[in-house]
Amino acid sequence: MERKIRVLVAKPGLDGHDRGAKYIARALRDAGMEVIYTGIRQTPDAIASAAIQEDVDFVGLSLLSGAHNHLFPEVARLLREKGGEDIVLFGGGVIPEEDIPGLEEAGFRAIFTPGTPASEVIEFVEKEFSE
């Protein structure tokens, strides 16, 4: 029986700059994972619903606009509400250091800031998956 790591990569909110999200999606793909890319300007509800239907192990969010303190916890809340409490959340983008503890408290296992090598994200996903 083959069990592939499935990851949903999405961008909530209104910023349309998705190079980072695409870069991570591609890197995870090359690490042998199945990556569902849902694109830019997604509502938290659309992201959480897609994660449930796709039965992913991880949801990775990317945001550059500054609305992460609102949108990231909202995705976490909706995922729990829909029965996806076991899905591991991680985030990335332009996120100030001081906001990270709050996001971790909201259920994010890791926040990656600009300059993080892709290998670090892959390592995180593989480690979390094996646990």
Place this chain on the structure above:
Amino acid sequence: MDRSQLDSLAEAVLAGQQRPVARALSMVEDGHPDSHELLHRLYDPGRASTTVGVTGPPGAGKSTLANRLIDSWRRDGRRVGVVCVDPSSPFSGGALLGDRLRMQTHATDPEVFIRSMGSRGHLGGLAGASRDAGEVLAAAGYDPVLLETVGVGQGEVEVAAIADVTLLVLVPGLGDDVQTMKAGIMEIGDIIVLNKADRPGIDQLETTVRTSFEMMGEGAQPPPVVRCSARTGEGIGELAGLVSEAASGAGPRPERALRRARLMLDRILEEKGLEIAEQLLAHQYGGREEALRLVMEGAETPYGIGRSLRAAAMEMLE
């Protein structure tokens, strides 16, 4: 999974609950040892959801077109299941599943269930589990179920065997490629969709396609050809009508249910036959490697092995 867990999962799938349906799809996709037990519980001989296949070359607009069809079916109040397949890397095994991106407007609608799959080394344009995934969605009450293939070239015609209605999506600009595609893929479309009809070259494409059908021989009924623009929505209404027509033309419900049962039994026989043969081989020869050793030593041939496995099976049946 024990019996009661399987029973309650099956019950939740039949009730159309999202998370259990998603879990069931993963079991089927991963080849979970209990997946056949689950499908056994979900099977209903009277069920006959319409399966609509969408195929065509990469970038033809299959997902965007599928999205438009979902719009149209939703307006009719139908619950729509979608299985969309993208290729897995033969090297890393990874996949970027991007079809859902074009259908995300339906993400928050629980009456639309979209599942992305990697082909995981399966040839033919679908994933090995696509058909069973369609079964799970049908069991959960989705009708129609849309199967979108990977971008295809010439020989990926598997979808036509599974779907009640197959749409072949073509676009202008492929020029002579249409000619080279003619032998395999051009034969499987129940409906030919000329997509991106807002682009130059659409007249030439239509001429080429219609001509190729004229050349396909006397008496053969050419499939309907419809111009669409998934971007603007042009032609989608007409296409949806043609799909319904073709679906009812695929035969009355009992006939379709029988066809579906036949296809499934064929596949089960293939799978189980192989499994039984492997067991016989282990029993008679001590496994593949041992049998191969005999062949290489000149003591047996592969044909001789086949004959003796068959003889052993016959003996056991008596």
